[in-house]
Amino acid sequence: MSDTPVIHIVDDDRAAREGLGFLLSSLGLTIACHASAADLLAALGDQAVGCILADVRMPTMTGLELLDELGRRDCPLPVIMITGHGDVPMAVRAMRAGAMDFFEKPVNGMALVERINEALRLSNERAQSLNERAQLTRQIESLTAREAEVARAVLAGRQNKQIAHDLGISLKTVENHRHNVMDKMQASSAADLVRRLVAAGWQAD
Structure with a gap:
């Protein structure tokens, strides 16, 4: 299980995900880009800390469907949705379903980075809590x-x-x-x- 925080960027638009990836990596953050929700799910494994930036509208599996699947898998990583102007109602539904926040395109980079840092703090807290619970379970067993x-x-x-x-x-x-x-x-x-x-x-x- 990796302890290095990874920012997962999920967007079928290559230019969008690579542009966002360049911004975040230039700030010293570790990033992983995925062209689809399926690619992300295949790559996640037991990633313990980090967060997910997911586009709302994607083919095959939308951002909302991805959020539902992450919930079924008990994925501890906070999710931030990226949306076009017309997708705001969908992004609001995503927040009600558990997303941490959503940003409209074009994304305000510094505001997003601030929110990502909050997501990483939350992720670390969740990971610590899960580790403590796992240790307690082993002790009780x-x-x-x-x-x-x-x-x-x-x-x-x-x-x-x-x-x-x-x-x-x-x-x-x-x-x-x-x-x-x-x-x-x-x-x-x-x-x-x-x-x-x-x-x-x-x-x-």
Whole structure:
């Protein structure tokens, strides 16, 4: 998975995509140009950070259809639509469907760059959140069945003696399991453990 932010430009108009690509690359941004939505989808892979600049009107798959497909794929990259004057209503629909913003042609380069920088910040935040969630999932999966029971009991606010009584095991065994849970979850305290479990989607009974 690449950590280098990539600006994906999707436009069937070669002159338009190359002109925009030249502008952005001259500012030190990493860009990738695609002549169609299908080309973009084939190239994306597991790209973690970046954003997508997509023309609204494209043959075969429009910008709106691309946006829908990216949603089905849970693509984390923010999408900015590029539109001709007559396509503004379509671009508005795209924003309602999840696009971050839209720009009319001819595009105001500096305004677009500012919005791209915002999109990259958002993308980094999303990527960090996804990485943290994935790490939490791996940590939880490393728990044994009994450790998971103890973790859920801690999340519910039960003390060790109560957990031992409820599970029919000794207090010492509960303490050992709890220590293992704290270690595997890299939690510094009971409160930190609860925060991590909640962040992973667990809910108290």
